[in-house]
Amino acid sequence: MGMTGLVYSPDATFAIGIDLGGTKINAGLIDEQGHVLSTCSLPTLAGQGSVPDRIIETIGKLFQQGAGPDVPSIRGIGLASAGQINWEKGSVHFSTDLIPGYTGTPLRQILEERFRMPVFVDNDVNVLTLTEKRLGAAQGLRNFVCLALGTGVGGGIMADGRIVRGSWGGAGEIGHMSVDFGGLPCICGGVGCLEQYASGTGIGVRMRRELESLGRNAEGVDARQAIALWQAGDEAAARVMDETFQALGSGLASIVHMFNPEMIVLGGGVAESGEIFLERVREETLKRAMRSFTENLRIVPAYRGNHSGMIGAGLQLWEYPPREPVFTGEGMH
Ligand SMILES: [Zn+2]
Known part of the structure; x- marks a missing residue:
């Protein structure tokens, strides 16, 4: 089963959390309690190609290794990204040259079309706020x-x-x-x-x-x-x-x-x-x-567990009301 075997279910126990920085992309399978089933990390290679392609590659690798293939279905994908993020659209409002060419990238649209499941995109500190609300001192x-x-x-x-x-x-x-x-x-x-x-x-x-x-x-x-x-x-x-x-x-x-x-x-x-x-x-x-x-x-x-950014990214799938993914036509095939 390749990465196209990723099955969406709105009631799934696990979501994919992704923490995207200027140098690294960390992805993991996480549940509502912040347990991390498996993780995978790839260099962002900023300026050396498409960041969405790199994210897709990281998710693919996550699912080909470790416990990935044992997870029957996925609730959705939560992404925490460097740069200024338009949360409604799930796009990059503005990014410095830390990631050249990243400004304007419609992350949510690209990933929803590719994976056919809900995708939430926020900035890295807002998702830490969710980690604190759900797992940390601010519960x-x-x-x-x-x-x-x-x-x-x-x-x-x-x-x-x-x-x-x-x-x-x-x-x-x-x-x-x-x-x-x-x-x-x-x-x-x-x-x-x-x-x-x-x-x-x-x-x-x-x-x-x-x-x-x-x-x-x-x-x-x-x-x-x-x-x-x-x-x-x-x-x-x-x-x-x-x-x-x-x-x-x-x-x-x-x-x-x-x-x-x-x-x-x-x-x-x-x-x-x-x-x-x-x-x-x-x-x-x-x-x-x-x-x-x-x-x-x-x-x-702050919450001292490892992967707090990645966990917070994934927690978006429990924090926000379920939402059907949007497609504009071409999907993954
Ligand atoms: Zn200033």
Whole structure:
């Protein structure tokens, strides 16, 4: 049975979850509880051909190996993609040259025509919000916000039980909320964006600048080392990280006042430095927000399982009402 043996059933126990980044495509068979039956990973080979073809290849490989062939039917395909995603259309609204030529790709349409099953496409942080809602600390909550502090800063906002999407799906770009109108310039054209202070990239840049100003060796120093130095009591690193905590506190206070969430979930490599990190973020947030908004607010670490992006991608098949796939004619044959 080749990949054309993939059978769609709206009641199936398993869905395909796909996490697509600039360098890797991770695919897996997942169930509603976040169990991962099997996984498969291929390089994205950005700029070297069609990304949808590469996704189809990854799904094919997933089904030819491991437990894939034992799964009788599939509920659908959930994709989490890099770039700005139009959720209604399941297409790429805009992508940087991280994946050249990706802008405009009608992912949902291509994959539904190919596999004849429902396909949901969202951005990588919105699906992490689903992982938190269904498996993580935010279970049962209708109002919470997720921040991923990684290479950049991504955000997902759950308000009244639904992800806030805005007019085409771009809402939740918390990394580009300004926390200092006279601050550092940002790649987005803004000034003082949170991402400049709280992303791994931003922490690395500011740490190197700080070390250089002191005549210390800054070569190759990244966020990981900055955080390690801070935890070891280094004063220069403490200045850099204090700025990070103040920026996060300022940003989170604004979010709290805007959305009145019960919980803020912090994930990504930068936030994995543990309880001491979260404690400083709480402290700086509470200083800047009205007490009525913070007295029941919890700031917690993200779901720590592996594959949380891939799982969240697949969970879309349980989160959203069943939907028949759309075809415009040519299908898979
Ligand atoms: Zn920005």
